[in-house]
Amino acid sequence: MQAYEITEILNRPLSRELLARDLTRLAYVAQDGTPRTIPIIFAWNGAEIVMSTPKNAPKLAALRANPMVALTIDTESHPPKILLIRGRAELDYVDGIPDEYLQTTSTYEMTPEQRVEWEAEVRSLYVDGMVRIVVTPTWAKLIDFETTLPSAVEELVRRRAERPVPPSP
Numbered sequence: 001m002q003a004y005e006i007t008e009i010l011n012r013p014l015s016r017e018l019l020a021r022d023l024t025r026l027a028y029v030a031q032d033g034t035p036r037t038i039p040i041i042f043a044w045n046g047a048e049i050v051m052s053t054p055k056n057a058p059k060l061a062a063l064r065a066n067p068m069v070a071l072t073i074d075t076e077s078h079p080p081k082i083l084l085i086r087g088r089a090e091l092d093y094v095d096g097i098p099d100e101y102l103q104t105t106s107t108y109e110m111t112p113e114q115r116v117e118w119e120a121e122v123r124s125l126y127v128d129g130m131v132r133i134v135v136t137p138t139w140a141k142l143i144d145f146e147t148t149l150p151s152a153v154e155e156l157v158r159r160r161a162e163r164p165v166p167p168s169p
Contacts, residue, residue, distance in 0.1 A: 001139045009140040018073045018083040018142075019044040022104045026051065026133075027070040028089070030062045042071075043100035049085065051133040052101035055093065060131060063089045069135055079145035086139040092132040097122060101130065 009015060027037045036059070042051045049071060053059065063069070071085040102119070110118060142148055149157065 006137050006140045009142050010137065012142055014081055014144055015083055015140075015142050018075075018081060021073055023073075024049065024051070025072040025074075026059075027072070028059060028062055028068075029066045031058070031065065036062070041101070041104045042073075043104045045100070047136065049087070049135040049137070050098070050100040051135075052098045052130045053133060054126060055128055055131055057131070060091060063091060063133065071135065080143075081145075082143040084139075084141045084143070085135070085137045087135040087137045090134045090136075092134055093129065094132055095129040097126055098130055098132050100132065 010019065022041050022043075023039055024042045025037050026040050027035065030036045038059070040051045040053070042049050044050075067089045069087060069089045071087075072082065073085075074080050074082040101122075105118075108115075108118075141151075143150055
């Protein structure tokens, strides 16, 4: 997929709406060779998906061994709106708490006092810092079930259109 195609998909209004959400599902291959999919908060900075995790997270060894990942950002309503992204995870070890982590969690419903307490708790928990998992999209697909469909369904629609129409009785 060409960069301009990815940009066009990610700049669609629905894609931008989905990229403004705070939860994605990250799929990767674990150290034992089996697939994993985990929900994880993320931030979109206009070019990359940024997720944060503790420095001792098991997924880090798996991502170092095989950095290819897939992400799904979707809605809970039916029909779902789905943004699928593939890319390569780059690991960025940081001291302290990544700005993206605090930015993403700013949508949590808390009073200002609760927010101060929560941030203090987070800073005391991640005293050794965190790891930013940064994914630059290399492939993207938006599915809204109105103008775009999963590729298998698109193929069935195409095949149906190509079938001869039986004569009316």
